[in-house]
Amino acid sequence: MSxxxxxxxxxxxxxxxxxxxxxxxxxxxxxxVYKNPPHIIGRMTVVGAKEGKGPMGKYxxxxxxxxxxxxxxxxxxxxxxxxxxxDGAVANAGLRAxxxxxxxxxxxxxxxxxxxxxxxxxxxxxxxxxxxxxxxTEALNLASTFISAGHFDNILCxxxxxxxxxxxxxRYPLEYGCQRPPYxxxxxxxxxxxxxxxxxxxxxxxxxxxxxxxxxxxxxxxxMGAAMAPAAMDTMVAxxxxxxxxxxxxDLIITGDLGKLxxxxxxxxxxxxxxxxxxxxxxxxxxxxxxxxxCYQGGSGAACSATVFNSFVLDKMLQGEYERVAYFATxxxxxxxxxxxxxTIPCISHAVVIER
Amino acid sequence: MSxxxxxxxxxxxxxxxxxxxxxxxxxxxxxxVYKNPPHIIGRMTVVGAKEGKGPMGKYxxxxxxxxxxxxxxxxxxxxxxxxxxxDGAVANAGLRAxxxxxxxxxxxxxxxxxxxxxxxxxxxxxxxxxxxxxxxTEALNLASTFISAGHFDNILCxxxxxxxxxxxxxRYPLEYGCQRPPYxxxxxxxxxxxxxxxxxxxxxxxxxxxxxxxxxxxxxxxxMGAAMAPAAMDTMVAxxxxxxxxxxxxDLIITGDLGKLxxxxxxxxxxxxxxxxxxxxxxxxxxxxxxxxxCYQGGSGAACSATVFNSFVLDKMLQGEYERVAYFATxxxxxxxxxxxxxTIPCISHAVVIER
Numbered sequence: 001m002s003x004x005x006x007x008x009x010x011x012x013x014x015x016x017x018x019x020x021x022x023x024x025x026x027x028x029x030x031x032x033v034y035k036n037p038p039h040i041i042g043r044m045t046v047v048g049a050k051e052g053k054g055p056m057g058k059y060x061x062x063x064x065x066x067x068x069x070x071x072x073x074x075x076x077x078x079x080x081x082x083x084x085x086x087d088g089a090v091a092n093a094g095l096r097a098x099x100x101x102x103x104x105x106x107x108x109x110x111x112x113x114x115x116x117x118x119x120x121x122x123x124x125x126x127x128x129x130x131x132x133x134x135x136x137t138e139a140l141n142l143a144s145t146f147i148s149a150g151h152f153d154n155i156l157c158x159x160x161x162x163x164x165x166x167x168x169x170x171r172y173p174l175e176y177g178c179q180r181p182p183y184x185x186x187x188x189x190x191x192x193x194x195x196x197x198x199x200x201x202x203x204x205x206x207x208x209x210x211x212x213x214x215x216x217x218x219x220x221x222x223x224m225g226a227a228m229a230p231a232a233m234d235t236m237v238a239x240x241x242x243x244x245x246x247x248x249x250x251d252l253i254i255t256g257d258l259g260k261l262x263x264x265x266x267x268x269x270x271x272x273x274x275x276x277x278x279x280x281x282x283x284x285x286x287x288x289x290x291x292x293x294x295c296y297q298g299g300s301g302a303a304c305s306a307t308v309f310n311s312f313v314l315d316k317m318l319q320g321e322y323e324r325v326a327y328f329a330t331x332x333x334x335x336x337x338x339x340x341x342x343x344t345i346p347c348i349s350h351a352v353v354i355e356r
Numbered sequence: 357m358s359x360x361x362x363x364x365x366x367x368x369x370x371x372x373x374x375x376x377x378x379x380x381x382x383x384x385x386x387x388x389v390y391k392n393p394p395h396i397i398g399r400m401t402v403v404g405a406k407e408g409k410g411p412m413g414k415y416x417x418x419x420x421x422x423x424x425x426x427x428x429x430x431x432x433x434x435x436x437x438x439x440x441x442x443d444g445a446v447a448n449a450g451l452r453a454x455x456x457x458x459x460x461x462x463x464x465x466x467x468x469x470x471x472x473x474x475x476x477x478x479x480x481x482x483x484x485x486x487x488x489x490x491x492x493t494e495a496l497n498l499a500s501t502f503i504s505a506g507h508f509d510n511i512l513c514x515x516x517x518x519x520x521x522x523x524x525x526x527r528y529p530l531e532y533g534c535q536r537p538p539y540x541x542x543x544x545x546x547x548x549x550x551x552x553x554x555x556x557x558x559x560x561x562x563x564x565x566x567x568x569x570x571x572x573x574x575x576x577x578x579x580m581g582a583a584m585a586p587a588a589m590d591t592m593v594a595x596x597x598x599x600x601x602x603x604x605x606x607d608l609i610i611t612g613d614l615g616k617l618x619x620x621x622x623x624x625x626x627x628x629x630x631x632x633x634x635x636x637x638x639x640x641x642x643x644x645x646x647x648x649x650x651c652y653q654g655g656s657g658a659a660c661s662a663t664v665f666n667s668f669v670l671d672k673m674l675q676g677e678y679e680r681v682a683y684f685a686t687x688x689x690x691x692x693x694x695x696x697x698x699x700t701i702p703c704i705s706h707a708v709v710i711e712r
Contacts, residue, residue: 029457030481032507073697101385102566109691110466110525112486116569116689120702125386125566127494128486128689128704130468138483142498149505151388169466210458210481213472333475333484335467341429346476348484 028242030235031209038147038155039200040354042093043310044085048163048189051299051307054289059311060190061088067164067189074164075109081191082107082118082160089156089193089310100124100195101152104142106135107160108187108302109169114160122156132331133228133256134211135159136192136306137350140327141208143196144352153198160191161301170336171221184222185259185285186295190303192310203317207353209239213333215346221339225262225285225297228330231347232258233269235328239351240275247277251322254313256305256329256349257285259297284308305329317356325354384598386591387565394503394511395556396710398449399666400441404519404545407655407663410645415667416546417444423520423545430520431465437547438463438474438516445512445549445666456480456551457508460498462491463516464543464658465525470516478512488687489584489612490567491515492548492662493706496683497564499552500708509554516547517657526692527577540578541615541641542651546659548666559673563709565595569689571702577695581618581641581653584686587703588614589625591684595707596631603633607678610669612661612685612705613641615653640664661685673712681710 045060052063062084069077082105090097103122105115106129119126131138139157146152164174166187172178196205214234218227232255240246247253247270258266263283270277287308288299309327316322330349339345401416408419418440425433438461446453459478461471462485475482487494495513502508520530522543528534552561570590574583588611596602603609603626614622619639626633643664644655665683672678686705695701 075693075697106486108467110693111464111488111689111691113689113691113694116702116704117694117699119569119689119704120571123568126569126704127498127566130462130484130486132467142483145505145507146501149501151501210483212479213475213482215476333467333469333472335465335469337431337466338469338473341431343473346472348475348482 030238031207031242032145033207034144034148034205036148036198037204037206038144038196038198039202039204040194040314041197041200041202042089042195043193043314044088044092045192045307045311046081046085046190047307050293051188051190051288054293056287056308056312059315060307061311074162078114078160078162078165079117082114082158083121085191085193086118086156086158089195093195095154095195097122099154100156101154102146103156104129104139105158106130106139108132108166131348131350132333133300133302133304134329134331134348134350135302136309137327137329137352140194140205140352141210141350144205144208147196147198155196156193157196158193159302159306161187161303163187163189166301180296181222182296183261185224185257185297185300186289187301188288188299188304188307190307192303192306194310203314203354203356205352206355209235209351211235211348211350213346213348215344217344219339219344224300224332225259226265227332227345228347229258229262229265229269231349232266232328232330233273235349235351236270237273239326247275247280250280250324250326252325253277253281254305254325254327255283257300258283258330259285259300261297317354323356327352327354386594387563387598388501389563390500390504390561392504392554393560393562394500394552394554395558395560396550396670397553397556397558398445398551399549399670400444400448401548401663401667402437402441402546403663406649407544407546407644410649412643412664412668415671416663417667430518434470434516434518434521435473438470438514439477441547441549442474442512442514445551449551451510451551453478455510456512457510458502459512460485460495461514462486462495464488464522487704487706488689489656489658489660490685490687490704490706491658492665493683493685493708496550496561496708497566497706500561500564503552503554511552512549513552514549515658515662517543517659519543519545522657536652537578538652539617541580541613541653541656542645543657544644544655544660544663546663548659548662550666559670559710559712561708562711565591565707567591567704567706569702569704571700573700575695575700580656580688581615582621583688583701584703585614585618585621585625587705588622588684588686589629591705591707592626593629595682603631603636606636606680606682608681609633609637610661610681610683611639613656614639614686615641615656617653673710679712683708683710
């Protein structure tokens with residue numbers, strides 16, 4: 001086994017964006033190095049009661065006491081949750097809704113309705129995206145490109161998921177009382193929004209790596225971590241190879257929601273590729289609940305990594321604990337229909353690098 | 357009634373992109389003027405048998421005799437159709453699959469599975485998007501931004517829809533034999549792909565206008581044209597106002613799939629805004645079928661405008677008949693779930709301007 005990682009300070013690659021562009025050229029295959037890196041100037045996270053009781057609870061900005069938020073349907077609760085996160089992030093950025101140039105959002109529901117109905121409330125240009133639980137990093141990638149190119153100043157990136165709506169959409173309605181296998185994960189009830197801006201003092205998104213669809217032949221709708229780990233590996237190896245970096249060049253490497261089993265698989269897969277992830281690697285799904293909460297492999301859902309990133313991770317970056325973070329959200333791209341028809345589960349992982 | 361339109365040659369605005377940027381500044385609210393406009397260097401359209409028999413039939417590149425394409429499910433047929441369109445467009449561009457830097461695709465099915473499963477076959481960076489029947493212009497907008505910013509050279513933009521899969525997803529399974537009201541449209545069975553490139557001699561995408569979500573309170577899942585017309589108006593007025601142009605500055609103005617009723621509504625709405633669309637305005641839904649085909653208001657679906665644009669419209673541009681075309685695809689952003697829960701239908705329209 002050869003460990004190909006580079007040591008911080010030894011490479012000279014990671015000093016400035018210009019240096020990276022000089023070294024690797026402007027067009028690596030999957031990674032974009034932003035000439036004008038956008039700043040994260042505002043953020044807000046909202047989570048359900050169960051998530052509030054987990055190890056990350058103290059970092060979230062708002063914890064709901066009622067997962068229905070007083071609404072008649074869980075779907076409307078998800079809409080209200082996302083609206084709360086966006087309003088909070090815009091206020092946190094010191095902006096007003098009219099200052100927002102573009103909104104990029106996606107979620108897990110059929111026809112991305114949570115985002116679409118929320119976008120209706122803000123009369124701003126809007127791109128709907130779909131990347132399952134990798135939505136937040138797809139949004140951050142797109143927004144960074146628009147800001148770096150000088151087209152817009154302030155862009156909202158947001159996503160949401162809800163345990164009850166996701167179970168209805170992907171598995172069984174809650175009323176069915178289906179038993180969950182030990183390798184199952186629990187969809188996070190939550191919403192998160194980051195406000196990216198051309199100006200500001202917040203952490204900067206300096207690079208983005210666009211994922212490719214990877215399918216290792218998993219078919220079990222309950223075992224998302226095993227399905228998504230190869231996609232995380234594919235994107236992580238692309239970022240490392242294209243920028244000449246390794247795990248030690250990052251103070252923190254986070255994946256979206258592989259869960260306990262999935263993140264162990266990722267460690268093994270990366271080791272096969274010659275990269276030892278070690279202590280600096282954490283998985284948001286793994287961190288969301290403690291073992292007394294009976295969530296088996298941990299959290300999943302588009303809001304899982306989006307809420308942890310926008311609370312815990314950015315808090316620690318602002319406090320100076322982490323200088324450079326690589327964030328790989330991971331998404332499983334099937335539908336119930338495709339799985340009923342015998343298809344395997346294609347997965348993807350988009351990444352961004354955030355620096356103070 | 358005041359007609360605020362400008363006459364071609366009178367404005368001096370539309371000479372070059374640089375002139376437009378000089379005049380309107382680099383940051384209008386919704387419209388992006390590309391500094392390095394991408395070229396459309398390849399395209400391919402595939403349609404079903406019914407679409408092949410309509411007035412546009414002779415322009416499409418491939419007409420299927422079997423809408424199932426020999427597959428066991430309609431969903432797999434949609435995947436095969438989109439794969440055929442992409443392979444054909446890449447070949448038409450004179451490229452090989454490995455020359456493709458990025459794929460941007462979306463469709464109508466739950467969790468955008470057609471695009472996701474097709475993306476699995478091409479091991480290239482991939483962004484999944486959702487914008488219902490406005491998918492093609494969202495993809496063209498995003499791709500143009502990435503190419504204009506210098507990040508990538510060759511980008512695939514693609515979408516597909518299928519009558520049988522869309523009916524299952526949005527309304528009733530075909531087996532139910534539901535009667536259709538006279539204001540209904542018919543989802544186009546088809547797929548289309550455009551290859552955009554930083555180099556080439558093809559028509560250029562010079563501007564993009566990003567839509568906002570508009571909802572005038574329509575609730576009828578069968579009456580998409582009426583729901584989408586206000587969104588088309590919103591984006592059309594934005595393009596005209598932000599660039600100081602009017603209908604007469606374009607040789608052709610096309611909307612996605614408003615159908616007969618919807619396109620009449622758009623004419624009225626635009627007249628109220630002071631713009632007379634006249635003969636230069638056509639709707640792709642309106643052109644897809646003839647009255648003997650019993651499709652009532654005409655075609656709809658993500659493939660409707662995408663196939664007409666990539667065949668008929670680009671043919672006419674290459675033959676010199678049209679110099680400047682404004683293309684507004686329109687999308688209805690509901691799901692069956694949201695409509696069952698009593699929600700109205702939010703809509704959006706993204707636009708691009710294509711010039712020879």
